[in-house]
Amino acid sequence: ASLCFYYRGLRESESVGKNFRNILDRLPHMLMPVEIKSLSEVLRGKENPQQFKMIAARTEDFNDKRVLIVEGRDTKSQDCIYAILVDADGSGRVIQEIYYQAPDESYPKYLREAKSALKSILWKTS
Numbered sequence: 001a002s003l004c005f006y007y008r009g010l011r012e013s014e015s016v017g018k019n020f021r022n023i024l025d026r027l028p029h030m031l032m033p034v035e036i037k038s039l040s041e042v043l044r045g046k047e048n049p050q051q052f053k054m055i056a057a058r059t060e061d062f063n064d065k066r067v068l069i070v071e072g073r074d075t076k077s078q079d080c081i082y083a084i085l086v087d088a089d090g091s092g093r094v095i096q097e098i099y100y101q102a103p104d105e106s107y108p109k110y111l112r113e114a115k116s117a118l119k120s121i122l123w124k125t126s
Contacts, residue, residue, distance in 0.1 A: 020095070084097070
């Protein structure tokens, strides 16, 4: 099991950032298939059923910040994943990922602790 932080190193295009920001600006909700498809660059393969079996994709307020939560299983490794995608600078173009990943047998065992660790994040406010 691992808790990982990932920054892509490059800003997304203006159109990708605007789309991500528009989805985050709506009230918290489960994403519709058309929204998932529109976020393909943001999701980095998680929208592709051949790469990732998505269980849920939703926006929610996480420690007072609206984020995108994606849950599912990587089809290659078969690891279960709970991922948080964060608009790091408010533009929708700087996306950071924080995710818990574990094999099927240990995923539920450590999920509560992983979520507790994630809930301790203090977001930068400026």
